Amino acid sequence: MPEFKSVNEFRLNGGKYFVPSVSIDCVIFGFHDNQLKVLLLKVVNYHGWGLPAGFIYKEEDIDAAAQRILQERTGLHDIFLQQFYIFGNANRCDNNITKIAFDNLQIKAKPNNWLLQRFLTVGYYALVDFKTVNASHDIFSEEFEWHDIDCLPTMAMDHGQIVQQALLTLRTHLRYEPVGYNLLPEKFTMPELQKLYETILGKKLDRRNFQRKMLSYDILKRLKQRREGVAHKAPYLYSFDLKKYSTALKDGFQSAW
Structure with missing residues (x-):
């Protein structure tokens, strides 16, 4: 070249x-x-x-x-x-x-x-x-x-x-594929993931519905650590299960947002 x-x-x-x-x-x-x-x-x-x-x-x-x-x-x-x-x-x-x-x-x-x-x-x-x-x-x-x-x-x-x-x-x-890997740090909280989705979609999402939906996709691993240095109750940290994430990226989710 x-x-x-x-x-x-x-x-x-x-x-x-x-x-x-x-x-x-x-x-x-x-x-x-x-x-x-x-x-x-x-x-x-x-x-x-x-x-x-x-x-x-x-x-x-x-x-x-x-x-x-x-x-x-x-x-x-x-x-x-x-x-x-x-x-x-x-x-x-x-x-x-x-x-x-x-x-x-x-x-x-x-x-x-x-x-x-x-x-x-x-x-x-x-x-x-x-x-x-x-x-x-x-x-x-x-x-x-x-x-x-x-x-x-x-x-x-x-x-x-x-x-x-x-x-x-x-x-x-x-609405049909996972998003977050490469946009978030390796470890993140559910509120941080929700904020990413809200920013992309340009609208607010219900906290409970969002968490239930994300967990149903089975692409997240909840870690034992919690986020340190926060004012309120420290939320758990999560990471993506990259094998399942890659499968979802290829095959899509069974249900949309």
């Missing part, structure tokens, strides 16, 4: 190596301070922010490309990654792609340059442990930041729409 040393080299020569007119955008969700957050990058020489994105090598499977892009952007690998939507609006790139790709850097390109063509993008979302992400900027970005899902900055192209579609899909999946 080639290693591009500059944006100019990538934009002028990348078409030799990548599948034309198809890209991948990754919505990377993390949970911190009871807030659902998304990892965004500051695009080089552009006022807006964007999603970690990339292209597919001509001999590369699309899921493998998504995993590679995620690892390049976050340092993480072998984590939950879900394809959720294809974005193909005819005007999704409009003049922004020209501005980002060439005008801001004063790069001259022929009208048929590969980055000036119409692009479809395949959306993936990832659920990651906020504390373990080791993002770093590259030739395409100036900086990375976590942003609250309800307070996003100005976004490039249709990336704001992609984030909202990813959130809608995550909410739908939450």
